[in-house]
Amino acid sequence: MTDETSHHATSAQPNRLWYANLIGLIVLGLLVLAPLVVDLQGENPATPVELEAAAAPDGSMSTELADAVAEVDKSHDDHHDVPPYWQIGTIPFVLLLLSIAVLPLLRKTMHWWEDNTNRLAVALGAGLLTMLFYLVVDGPTAALLATEHAIPGEYVPFIMLLFSLYVISGGISITGDLKATPTVNATFILVGTLIASFIGTTGASMLLIRPLLETNRERKHVVHTVVFFIFLVSNIGGTLLPIGDPPLFLGYLRGVPFDWTLILWKEWALLGGLLISVYWIWDQIMVKRETTLDILRDDAIRRPLRMSGSINILLLLGVVFAVALLDPSKPIPGTDIHAFPFCRELVMLGLAGASLAVTPKGIRESNRFNYHAIIEVAALFIGIFLSMQVPLAVLKANGADLGLESPSQFFWLTGILSSFLDNAPTYLVFFQTAESMTLEGGEGILQLQGGGFIREDLLTGISLGAVFMGANTYIGNGPNFMVKSIAEQSGVRMPSFFGYMIYSMLVLLPAMVLVDWLFL
Amino acid sequence: MALKRVIVALGGSEYMDAAVSEACHIAARNGAEILGIAVMDETLVDPAEPSPMGTGSAAADLRAERREKVETGMSESIARFESMVGAAGIPHRTQRLVGDAQEALTDALRLADLAIVGIRHAFDYGTIAHPDDFLGRVARASGRPILAMSSPARQIDRVLVAYDGSTASANALRAFAVLNGFGPSVIRVVHCHDEESDSETLLEEGMSYLRLHGHTVEGMVLDGDPSTALLEHAEAWTADMLVMGAVGRRGLSRLLLGDTASSMLQQSEIPLLIRS
Numbered sequence: 001m002t003d004e005t006s007h008h009a010t011s012a013q014p015n016r017l018w019y020a021n022l023i024g025l026i027v028l029g030l031l032v033l034a035p036l037v038v039d040l041q042g043e044n045p046a047t048p049v050e051l052e053a054a055a056a057p058d059g060s061m062s063t064e065l066a067d068a069v070a071e072v073d074k075s076h077d078d079h080h081d082v083p084p085y086w087q088i089g090t091i092p093f094v095l096l097l098l099s100i101a102v103l104p105l106l107r108k109t110m111h112w113w114e115d116n117t118n119r120l121a122v123a124l125g126a127g128l129l130t131m132l133f134y135l136v137v138d139g140p141t142a143a144l145l146a147t148e149h150a151i152p153g154e155y156v157p158f159i160m161l162l163f164s165l166y167v168i169s170g171g172i173s174i175t176g177d178l179k180a181t182p183t184v185n186a187t188f189i190l191v192g193t194l195i196a197s198f199i200g201t202t203g204a205s206m207l208l209i210r211p212l213l214e215t216n217r218e219r220k221h222v223v224h225t226v227v228f229f230i231f232l233v234s235n236i237g238g239t240l241l242p243i244g245d246p247p248l249f250l251g252y253l254r255g256v257p258f259d260w261t262l263i264l265w266k267e268w269a270l271l272g273g274l275l276i277s278v279y280w281i282w283d284q285i286m287v288k289r290e291t292t293l294d295i296l297r298d299d300a301i302r303r304p305l306r307m308s309g310s311i312n313i314l315l316l317l318g319v320v321f322a323v324a325l326l327d328p329s330k331p332i333p334g335t336d337i338h339a340f341p342f343c344r345e346l347v348m349l350g351l352a353g354a355s356l357a358v359t360p361k362g363i364r365e366s367n368r369f370n371y372h373a374i375i376e377v378a379a380l381f382i383g384i385f386l387s388m389q390v391p392l393a394v395l396k397a398n399g400a401d402l403g404l405e406s407p408s409q410f411f412w413l414t415g416i417l418s419s420f421l422d423n424a425p426t427y428l429v430f431f432q433t434a435e436s437m438t439l440e441g442g443e444g445i446l447q448l449q450g451g452g453f454i455r456e457d458l459l460t461g462i463s464l465g466a467v468f469m470g471a472n473t474y475i476g477n478g479p480n481f482m483v484k485s486i487a488e489q490s491g492v493r494m495p496s497f498f499g500y501m502i503y504s505m506l507v508l509l510p511a512m513v514l515v516d517w518l519f520l
Numbered sequence: 521m522a523l524k525r526v527i528v529a530l531g532g533s534e535y536m537d538a539a540v541s542e543a544c545h546i547a548a549r550n551g552a553e554i555l556g557i558a559v560m561d562e563t564l565v566d567p568a569e570p571s572p573m574g575t576g577s578a579a580a581d582l583r584a585e586r587r588e589k590v591e592t593g594m595s596e597s598i599a600r601f602e603s604m605v606g607a608a609g610i611p612h613r614t615q616r617l618v619g620d621a622q623e624a625l626t627d628a629l630r631l632a633d634l635a636i637v638g639i640r641h642a643f644d645y646g647t648i649a650h651p652d653d654f655l656g657r658v659a660r661a662s663g664r665p666i667l668a669m670s671s672p673a674r675q676i677d678r679v680l681v682a683y684d685g686s687t688a689s690a691n692a693l694r695a696f697a698v699l700n701g702f703g704p705s706v707i708r709v710v711h712c713h714d715e716e717s718d719s720e721t722l723l724e725e726g727m728s729y730l731r732l733h734g735h736t737v738e739g740m741v742l743d744g745d746p747s748t749a750l751l752e753h754a755e756a757w758t759a760d761m762l763v764m765g766a767v768g769r770r771g772l773s774r775l776l777l778g779d780t781a782s783s784m785l786q787q788s789e790i791p792l793l794i795r796s
């Protein structure tokens with residue numbers, strides 16, 4: 001078979017872009033470390049900026065950088081922070097988003113895009129073009145500032161959180177086969193909805209989908225169960241904490257207090273209760289369509305649930321505490337001690353390392369654990385965070401003029417975009433817009449920890465839109481697609497892209513209208 | 521005209537065995553060769569599909585797994601085909617193709633007289649699913665008769681011919697007559713009554729052509745919606761095969777007017793001979 005031999009031939013050959021990537025990463029590394037040796041003000045030489053100060057991982061800046069910002073601000077006073085020729089500067093970001101959307105859809109490029117080396121090359125290309133743009137139109141200081149903001153400020157903490165959650169939750173496995181009654185299935189979904197905020201929607205989905213499918217193996221009508229699982233466990237469940245869903249963590253990095261998302265409990269509880277009830281009734285109807293033989297077989301084949309690797313639950317709690325307590329921008333609660341920069345990230349890395357060390361052998365194999373997914377995310381987001389700097393700067397300056405006003409508008413716009421694009425950058429875009437509309441503190445205004453204000457009603461709309469409406473399509477959120485793949489591998493004929501959207505239009509859309517009507 | 525090359529789709533399902541044994545039957549009767557085709561439908565096995573960030577490798581794994589299953593299924597099907605046809609002592613060849621299944625089958629049909637395909641499983645190997653009107657599309661694209669085989673294979677003795685005066689139904693009727701692939705003892709031509717046409721004249725038109733080919737023919741007018749009336753009548757009369765035109769409506773007109781051939785392909789329990 002010629003296909004297989006050619007496949008081996010390509011994988012044996014080193015990817016030529018590997019070297020380009022290496023050079024790109026070195027250049028990027030030098031840019032990140034540059035504040036150590038370059039004086040950003042250019043006036044008093046030999047004042048090395050310390051790495052810790054320059055690269056505070058909460059996105060806040062050292063005094064040197066802040067001064068430099070003021071400097072840049074002054075020089076562009078009439079158009080705030082917007083770099084000149086920003087229309088050109090946003091091209092790399094647009095190109096990157098287009099590549100992510102289009103390259104997997106073209107027969108000619110789909111297999112090329114499967115290689116993470118190629119993904120990284122495209123992302124780094126977009127990122128470095130953006131830095132080059134800053135360098136040319138705004139000078140080296142602006143380029144360095146943008147890099148500092150994107151990489152140590154946002155990218156590193158973001159990837160570290162995702163990595164540690166990914167590694168640790170990949171070390172837990174639940175096996176078993178219960179009797180597939182509507183109540184048992186609904187309980188699975190309920191438990192997933194309850195834990196998703198603490199271990200992330202991806203972790204909760206991966207943990208529970210296998211035993212749920214195993215439980216329903218003897219049943220013929222399983223699609224609706226998987227679809228509701230995606231709605232609730234892979235998306236809506238993650239509303240309550242920054243750990244739950246990546247966009248909320250970005251909000252936290254931008255200065256939203258760790259516990260702020262807890263005020264969304266009403267919306268979370270309403271949708272959870274409503275959708276689980278709808279599911280339970282739906283499954284009552286579907287279970288009647290199963291043949292008696294299948295029901296008898298399901299009854300006969302049973303194994304109690306068993307969890308292995310439970311030590312990782314403690315490690316996950318460790319991640320929650322690390323994120324909640326070790327924020328470098330403020331003292332550890334109850335003390336005067338400030339966590340040193342990247343302390344949080346080091347702790348999360350340590351917890352991930354501990355998980356790798358202590359997880360019993362065999363669990364990761366049974367979970368089919370590998371690093372492909374997290375490497376893919378890491379490769380793409382390096383470009384997204386870098387190239388996003390220009391559009392974010394434009395929104396920061398002009399977001400108030402976009403004509404967006406009500407929380408409902410933010411909810412629906414964030415939601416519709418999150419249905420088709422990744423919800424993390426979408427969240428940031430609207431977050432920045434809302435922040436630019438909020439000039440000073442007051443009633444219903446949230447003070448961000450790094451400075452700045454944001455209207456709470458707008459933030460509510462953005463957060464709910466980004467988290468809830470990721471459930472609208474298979475591509476709205478990573479775990480949706482992972483759950484679909486696992487279901488297909490175990491023999492469930494999942495609906496097509498548009499087939500799935502019929503479910504979300506019928507069930508989720510009315511629920512979203514209800515949320516808008518009741519809460520926004 | 522004689523029938524000299526029969527194509528049979530090696531799709532791996534239970535329908536394939538029925539298709540192969542019917543192909544042997546027809547080929548033996550006409551001294552024809554059989555060309556067995558196994559196709560990996562690349563657009564379904566290895567689709568270009570959107571996936572969210574971080575799931576590209578999961579999607580790639582899924583595609584690789586499907587490809588492997590289909591390749592195994594193709595090899596098994598080819599082996600089964602060769603042993604069945606070899607045992608029957610009929611000249612045959614096999615082709616293993618990668619690409620769009622509709623194109624591959626249409627292409628192979630350019631120099632062939634008939635294709636025999638599983639009625640609801642063309643090349644799925646238990647892994648993928650073709651669109652509902654896949655065979656209708658092949659019939660229209662190739663302009664050749666397609667025998668959509670149900671399972672198990674049966675002696676084709678009582679043949680029901682649906683004739684409404686359209687070009688497609690005339691083509692189907694004529695293909696059935698001139699191919700001489702079957703030796704039925706009785707043929708019944710039916711027409712579903714509608715306001716605009718004179719059923720008796722139409723029936724006589726169809727019956728007279730079949731009589732020229734030496735068949736015993738009878739006629740009957742049916743009432744009601746064609747797709748349900750035909751199926752009900754085929755069952756009541758215990759037909760062994762149904763011959764009909766594949767008109768093929770798409771989109772809105774299909775929604776409004778229906779596409780009898782497509783709905784028959786989805787529901788029929790007896791073999792269908794269709795031609796556009």
